[in-house]
Amino acid sequence: MRYKRIFGIVLDSVGTGAATDASKFDDEGSDTLGHVGQAYEGNLKIPNLQRLGISNLRNAEILGVPKVKEPLGYFGKMQEKSVGKDSMDGHWEMMGLPVMQELSFFPKGFPAKLLNKISDFSGRKIIGNRPESGTKIIDELGDRQLETGELIIYTSGDSVLQIAAHEDVIPVDELYRICEYTRTLVNGPEYTVGRVIARPFIGKKSGHFTRTSHRHDFSLKPTGKTDLDYLQGHVKTYGIGKINDIFSGQGLDEVFHNESNLDGMEHVDYVMNQDFTGFCFVNLVDFDALYGHRRNPIGFGKELMNFDKRLGVVLENMRYDDLLIITADHGNDPGFKGTDHTRENVPLLVYSPSMEDSKSLGSRQTFADFGATVADNFEVSGTGVGKSFLSELK
Ligand SMILES: O=P(O)(O)O[C@H]1O[C@H](CO)[C@@H](O)[C@H]1O
Ligand SMILES: [Mn+2]
Numbered sequence: 001m002r003y004k005r006i007f008g009i010v011l012d013s014v015g016t017g018a019a020t021d022a023s024k025f026d027d028e029g030s031d032t033l034g035h036v037g038q039a040y041e042g043n044l045k046i047p048n049l050q051r052l053g054i055s056n057l058r059n060a061e062i063l064g065v066p067k068v069k070e071p072l073g074y075f076g077k078m079q080e081k082s083v084g085k086d087s088m089d090g091h092w093e094m095m096g097l098p099v100m101q102e103l104s105f106f107p108k109g110f111p112a113k114l115l116n117k118i119s120d121f122s123g124r125k126i127i128g129n130r131p132e133s134g135t136k137i138i139d140e141l142g143d144r145q146l147e148t149g150e151l152i153i154y155t156s157g158d159s160v161l162q163i164a165a166h167e168d169v170i171p172v173d174e175l176y177r178i179c180e181y182t183r184t185l186v187n188g189p190e191y192t193v194g195r196v197i198a199r200p201f202i203g204k205k206s207g208h209f210t211r212t213s214h215r216h217d218f219s220l221k222p223t224g225k226t227d228l229d230y231l232q233g234h235v236k237t238y239g240i241g242k243i244n245d246i247f248s249g250q251g252l253d254e255v256f257h258n259e260s261n262l263d264g265m266e267h268v269d270y271v272m273n274q275d276f277t278g279f280c281f282v283n284l285v286d287f288d289a290l291y292g293h294r295r296n297p298i299g300f301g302k303e304l305m306n307f308d309k310r311l312g313v314v315l316e317n318m319r320y321d322d323l324l325i326i327t328a329d330h331g332n333d334p335g336f337k338g339t340d341h342t343r344e345n346v347p348l349l350v351y352s353p354s355m356e357d358s359k360s361l362g363s364r365q366t367f368a369d370f371g372a373t374v375a376d377n378f379e380v381s382g383t384g385v386g387k388s389f390l391s392e393l394k
């Protein structure tokens with residue numbers, strides 16, 4: 001085995017420019033990293049990502065982040081093969097299971113037949129029922145929910161059914177039970193929804209509502225084995241942040257829930273201090289939930305700079321035979337129209353203190369090259385989707 005421990009960090013929604021099939025999604029011209037750089041007019045400072053090659057992997061460098069002569073390690077991009085551009089598609093594909101099945105989308109809201117069942121189960125009426133930004137819809141309907149106890153149900157451009165509920169009116173446990181029941185209604189064949197998402201919030205009145213970290217995603221169960229399943233049993237597997245939700249716990253030995261990106265990085269520090277052989281898969285969701293969907297490029301950049309600082313600690317703590325892979329699951333360009341994810345290529349940054357060379361890994365055909373590399377390293381077969389780049393790392 002080449003590396004004893006591999007840490008894979010997914011910067012949720014940090015895309016690096018429109019994919020070749022972006023037109024199918026009406027996402028031509030999207031470029032999350034590029035537009036965040038432009039919003040900062042040259043003041044985006046991410047020195048650690050920079051020396052790993054975050055601009056080198058792009059055609060046009062990120063404004064304020066010049067390409068470096070010799071990046072620390074290996075760098076490239078990955079292209080998505082899955083038919084969707086949601087977190088589930090992205091992460092499953094990274095672990096060797098691209099989502100090729102069309103999931104159900106509800107641009108006109110959910111059918112009454114489905115909502116009636118949720119209503120009967122919960123004893124609550126349903127309001128909302130359209131694609132909307134989650135912060136907007138609680139601003140609009142939160143006061144009413146406080147009075148009536150009705151459920152706010154909404155969707156987005158993704159295959160998601162989201163239920164927003166004020167924690168004082170619909171306690172989190174109850175909300176989770178409603179979501180678990182809803183999950184059973186949308187596992188196919190009639191409706192196949194990627195994720196049912198519990199969206200608890202707090203606050204006195206409209207304009208002052210904030211969503212809490214009790215968000216919970218109830219994903220479809222992986223429709224087959226992922227690379228995590230192949231790894232489990234051979235080596236230790238860790239999941240940090242949304243990873244547990246996205247894989248419904250499948251293939252994961254030990255998991256941590258994140259309150260925030262910062263909290264997530266503390267979990268990374270903790271795991272880095274453990275002696276183990278295996279794979280630690282990390283998702284940092286704040287880029288996406290707090291800034292990408294909110295179309296806030298300044299907040300997005302600030303979060304990138306915060307991450308970069310914490311990345312400095314990780315780089316210092318890495319052991320000689322550790323490997324770090326940094327990537328993303330889709331784009332969510334805060335400078336783009338709408339509030340949905342954007343179909344983009346994702347960065348691929350690969351580093352180990354043991355590396356003696358630095359090279360481009362090029363443009364990979366699928367996110368699955370990530371999982372294929374991890375499987376290759378730990379000498380398990382993996383799903384067989386994707387091409388390992390392990391032998392290119394010198
Ligand atoms: O607008 P909010 O509630 O953040 O929802 C967003 O978050 C969902 C999951 O990432 C996306 O599908 C999008 O709808
Ligand atoms: Mn995501």
Ligand SMILES: [Mn+2]
Pocket residue numbers: 087288289293332341
């Ligand atoms: Mn999202």
